[in-house]
Amino acid sequence: MRILIASSELHPYSKTGGLADMVGALGKYLARAGHRVGIVTPYYRHLRSHSPPFPILKWAMDLPVGSRVLSARVRYHRPAPRLTIYFIEQPFQFDRDGLYGDEAGNYPDNAERFAFFSKAAVHLGRYLPWQPEIVHAHDWQTGLVPLLIHHQHRTDGWIRPPATLFTIHNLAYQGIFPASQLACTNLPGDYFHPGGIEFYGQVSFLKAGLVYADYLSTVSPRYAREILEPEFGCGFDGLLRQRQNALVGILNGVDYSEWKTRRNPHLDASYDARHLRGKTINKTALQKEMGLPPDPDIPLFGNISRLADQKGFDILIPALPHLVSEPAQFVALGSGDPRFESALLDLARRHPDRIAVRIGFDTRLSHRIEAGADFFVMPSRFEPSGLNQLYSLRYGAIPVVRATGGLDDSVVDITEDLDRVNGIKFHDYSAPALLKALHKALALHPKPRLLEFYRVNGMEADFSWRKTAADYQQIYDRLAGQKRA
Numbered sequence: 072m073r074i075l076i077a078s079s080e081l082h083p084y085s086k087t088g089g090l091a092d093m094v095g096a097l098g099k100y101l102a103r104a105g106h107r108v109g110i111v112t113p114y115y116r117h118l119r120s121h122s123p124p125f126p127i128l129k130w131a132m133d134l135p136v137g138s139r140v141l142s143a144r145v146r147y148h149r150p151a152p153r154l155t156i157y158f159i160e161q162p163f164q165f166d167r168d169g170l171y172g173d174e175a176g177n178y179p180d181n182a183e184r185f186a187f188f189s190k191a192a193v194h195l196g197r198y199l200p201w202q203p204e205i206v207h208a209h210d211w212q213t214g215l216v217p218l219l220i221h222h223q224h225r226t227d228g229w230i231r232p233p234a235t236l237f238t239i240h241n242l243a244y245q246g247i248f249p250a251s252q253l254a255c256t257n258l259p260g261d262y263f264h265p266g267g268i269e270f271y272g273q274v275s276f277l278k279a280g281l282v283y284a285d286y287l288s289t290v291s292p293r294y295a296r297e298i299l300e301p302e303f304g305c306g307f308d309g310l311l312r313q314r315q316n317a318l319v320g321i322l323n324g325v326d327y328s329e330w331k332t333r334r335n336p337h338l339d340a341s342y343d344a345r346h347l348r349g350k351t352i353n354k355t356a357l358q359k360e361m362g363l364p365p366d367p368d369i370p371l372f373g374n375i376s377r378l379a380d381q382k383g384f385d386i387l388i389p390a391l392p393h394l395v396s397e398p399a400q401f402v403a404l405g406s407g408d409p410r411f412e413s414a415l416l417d418l419a420r421r422h423p424d425r426i427a428v429r430i431g432f433d434t435r436l437s438h439r440i441e442a443g444a445d446f447f448v449m450p451s452r453f454e455p456s457g458l459n460q461l462y463s464l465r466y467g468a469i470p471v472v473r474a475t476g477g478l479d480d481s482v483v484d485i486t487e488d489l490d491r492v493n494g495i496k497f498h499d500y501s502a503p504a505l506l507k508a509l510h511k512a513l514a515l516h517p518k519p520r521l522l523e524f525y526r527v528n529g530m531e532a533d534f535s536w537r538k539t540a541a542d543y544q545q546i547y548d549r550l551a552g553q554k555r556a
C-alpha cells in the first residue's frame with residue numbers, strides 16, 4: 072500500500088509533544104511492514120543545521136495563499152527502505168525559531184502557515200509519481216488536507232484522489248481563526264457554514280478534517296468514546312456523534328528501539344525487569360543531576376510534561392507540599408504556561424531537598440527521569456493517548472494516573488486486575504483524589520515484593536508499534552478498497 076502522512080511534527084526532526092513520536096514511529100513501522108511511505112512535514116529553521124543538508128528535489132511548488140503566490144522547495148530524506156521524508160521549505164513561513172510560536176505567543180499568521188503547508192501536502196499527494204492511495208493527516212495543522220482533496224476532486228479534475236484518514240491527537244487544539252482567514256485557503260465561501268468549516272462564526276481547521284476526511288481516528292479507544300460527550304468534545308461532540316461510524320480509537324505504541332532500558336546512551340546503567348540494580352544506579356544519578364540528596368530508599372516521583380491545563384498541574388501543584396511532607400522526592404521537567412513554571416519553581420525553592428524542577432525541553436533528561444523515578448505522575452484532566460505513561464511502564468517507573476483517555480486504557484489498577492496490576496489510578500479530578508493515589512504509592516514503596524510485582528508487570532507489558540501499525544493498516548486497506556469499488 073502507498074501512504075502519504077502529513078504532520079507538523081516529526082520525530083527526530085521536530086517535536087513539541089507526542090504527535091512527533093507517534094508520526095515518526097507510525098511511518099517507520101509502516102515502511103518496515105512493506106508499505107511505501109512518505110511523510111510530509113515543514114522544514115523548520117533548526118533543520119538547516121542538519122549535516123549533511125537534506126537534498127533538494129527537482130520540484131518547486133508555487134501555491135496561492137490568498138492573493139499571493141508562495142514558492143516552496145521540497146527537500147527529502149530517506150532514513151529507511153521505503154520511507155521518504157518530504158520537507159516543505161518555505162523560508163517566510165517556517166524559517167523561524169519556534170514551530171507554532173515564540174515567547175510572545177502563537178505566531179499571528181499560523182492560519183496562513185498551515186494553510187500553505189496543507190496545500191503543499193495535497194500537492195504532493197496529487198503529483199507524486201508513486202501516487203499515494205491514502206493520505207493520513209494529523210491534528211488541526213493539517214486539518215485542511217482532507218477538505219482540499221475533497222475540493223480538488225469536486226471541482227478541479229482530480230479524478231481518483233486518495234482516501235483520507237484524519238487522526239485527532241487532541242481535540243482541544245482546534246485551529247480556530249477569524250472568518251477573514253478563510254481567504255488564505257482560497258476555498259470558495261460555500262464551505263463556510265455550520266455543516267462545513269464554520270465554527271460559531273469563525274473558521275476551524277480541525278473541523279475541516281473532522282467533516283471532510285473519509286475516516287477519523289483518535290489515539291485511544293477510551294478517548295474515542297469520551298469525545299462523543301460534551302465534557303470532552305470541546306464543542307465537536309455533536310459532529311463526532313454524527314460521524315461515529317467512521318471513528319475509531321487506536322492506542323499509540325512505543326518505539327522500543329528508542330525507549331529502552333538497555334544500551335540506552337542517555338542512561339548511566341542498563342537494566343531490565345529481571346535485573347533491576349541498574350535502575351538504582353540511574354536513580355542516584357538523577358538525584359545528583361537534579362541537586363537532590365542521593366538516597367536509594369526514598370520514593371522518587373517523576374513528571375515530564377508540556378505545562379498545559381490539560382496535564383493536571385492545577386491539582387498537582389497543591390498536592391505536592393503534602394506529598395513531600397512525607398519522605399518523598401519529586402522531579403519535574405517541562406515548559407509551557409508561565410503560571411505553572413513559576414509555581415513549580417517556587418515549590419522547588421521551598422523544598423530544596425525534596426522537589427527539583429527543570430524548565431525546558433530536554434530529551435536526554437526525559438529518559439533519565441523515566442529510568443530514575445520509582446513512580447511517574449500523570450494527573451491529566453484529559454489525555455487522548457499519553458506516551459509518557461507507556462514509557463514509564465517500560466522503564467519501571469510505576470504510573471500514578473487519572474483514569475481518563477489513553478491513561479485509563481494502558482494502566483491497570485489493582486482494583487481492575489490483581490494479576491496484571493502495573494499502576495495506580497484515581498478518578499476525581501481533584502487534589503485530594505490525586506493525593507490519595509500518591510499515598511497509595513507511598514504505602515506500596517516499602518513492600519519490595521509487591522513493588523517489584525507492579526514494576527515487572529509494567530516492564531513486560533507490550534505496547535509495541537507492530538500492533539498499532541497493523542491496526543492503521545486495516546483501516547487503510549478498508550478505505551482503499553472502498554475507493555477502488
Ligand code: ADP
Pocket residue numbers: 087088089090092375376377404405406431432433434437456457458459460
Ligand atoms: P503530549 O503530546 O500531550 O504532550 P504525550 O505523553 O503524548 O503528551 O507525549 C509527550 C512527549 O513529549 C513525550 O515523548 C515526552 O517525553 C515529551 N516531552 C514533553 N515535555 C518534554 C520536555 N520538557 N522535555 C523533553 N521531552 C518532553
Ligand code: GLC
Pocket residue numbers: 088089090093240241290323454455456457458477
Ligand atoms: C497529543 C495528546 C497525547 C497523545 C499525543 C500523541 O499531544 O495530548 O495524549 O499521546 O498527542 O498522539
